[in-house]
Amino acid sequence: MRGLIESRLSDVVPSETTWPARLHEAQRHALLSPGKRFRPLLCVFIAQGGGIQGGADLDAAITTGCVAEMVHAASLILDDLPCMDDADLRRNQPTTHIAFDESTAILSATALLNRAFGVLARLDQVSSDRRVEMIDLLSYAVGSKGLIAGQMADLANTDQGATIAEIERLNTLKTGALFDFSVESAAILSGMHASQRAALKDFSYHLGLAFQLLDDVKDAVMSNAEAEKSVNRDIGKATILAIAGSDASKTKLKAYLDSATAALRRAELSNMDMLSAILDHQFAFLRT
Amino acid sequence: MRGLIESRLSDVVPSETTWPARLHEAQRHALLSPGKRFRPLLCVFIAQGGGIQGGADLDAAITTGCVAEMVHAASLILDDLPCMDDADLRRNQPTTHIAFDESTAILSATALLNRAFGVLARLDQVSSDRRVEMIDLLSYAVGSKGLIAGQMADLANTDQGATIAEIERLNTLKTGALFDFSVESAAILSGMHASQRAALKDFSYHLGLAFQLLDDVKDAVMSNAEAEKSVNRDIGKATILAIAGSDASKTKLKAYLDSATAALRRAELSNMDMLSAILDHQFAFLRT
Incomplete structure (x- = not known):
């Protein structure tokens, strides 16, 4: 499945020789650098668990999972910019603004x-109703109640008196929102009923x-080489790790x-x- | 109609007090600063010319026009960044990264x-088929064959031997693509037939x-105050004005x-x- 996902990721963005080549090289640098592909795998496996077997339906789940990965890659490019986390290393490679330049990274x-x-709009094998529902979900996950809000809050985050509940809210925006999209779109594609969808929302x-939290722990205890990205980006930020040890x-x-496991079982x-x-x-x- | 558009623009983004407030203040600063609203007006008037009279249909055309203005505002925020055109003034106000900061502007x-x-996904009064078609159009207009490609090419643009045909191609990406969206989505909303749509494509x-070209001429001959934005941003760039005088x-x-007028007549x-x-x-x- 990981091979299918890698191949689809390569197909959903223009080739490196397509004009404007530098833009597409940068996109591919960010999207195709080695990653766990956790969001696409999550989308596909949940869709399979909801009854999708193969053919055009599985194909749609793979593409939808890749959509989550595209948005994840976009968010990492922005997070790493000099005016945000100012990170040089990501997935063991130079970040996009280092490998190219800031304007190319942003674009x-x-x-x-x-x-x-x-890509979601062009999922021809999926009904227009379902496509519109997934597009709405994605916009919600990225927007003012999701990834972007999480990044704004993260930039404003200091270690002054944040509570664990507040940090959990931030983490839900930063990470949970795109997991929600991956899982909920899998539920839509496989036609799950409302109680399954509610359980899966709790799961994600x-x-x-x-x-x-795993990411924060890695940031604190791993070297750049172990984490395969710039670490110690969280110093001075309120994290559960910083507060609770x-x-x-x-x-x-x-x-x-x-x-998460209990919720998944209920689905x-x-x-x-x-x-x-x-x-x-x-x-x-x-x-470990 | 301009009043209806201003009011709708204010409604399609969260209020200034919605958390995270700074993000929404910046969005509203960029979106609601005084502008001609040419893209929304274009969308609405073309839709009216295609037979839309009022009610929910007109409402959808107004909202769709505002979608074009949202994307236009987003593109101006990015164009003005220090790593791009580095402009301080836009619509007679400080640009978003000056009024706020770079990370807030980008987000x-x-x-x-x-x-x-x-917003397009939630146009409930429009069929899902038409919504998906407009979302696909918007993604095309913004993407690697539209606005973003135009901005990449503009950043790489020097006055070294560009031809007028090449500059026209660049201008079509930078400006024409979003006009295409405004006009074509109006055609979709009003159910125009293929020959009308072809004529309107030629028009836009x-x-x-x-x-x-008007923008380039203004950049060269107007002061900041007259143009209500930072001018002389084109010095050293290939423009039709620079080549042809x-x-x-x-x-x-x-x-x-x-x-344009002849094509419009054909529609x-x-x-x-x-x-x-x-x-x-x-x-x-x-x-003048």
């Missing part, structure tokens, strides 16, 4: 977000919190994962065992 | 583009060229307008007289 991020909507909420953070992370998907194994693998760091 | 531009898609192509540029501008809209009067007013500068 390639904008182009990735823009194309994400275009806790999964987003777990992911962001390392041991309490690991306990909290395990609690998030337990809640009664056909591939629960595989999904559990994937989560276990993803959070293997907890056992 | 508010991204949020405006993102919300533009969300020539209108885009005329607009950009002022008199030839005015002649060319008139030729573009004649072609056989019911309000041709009013549309002609609007173009005449917009390009009144030609008579």
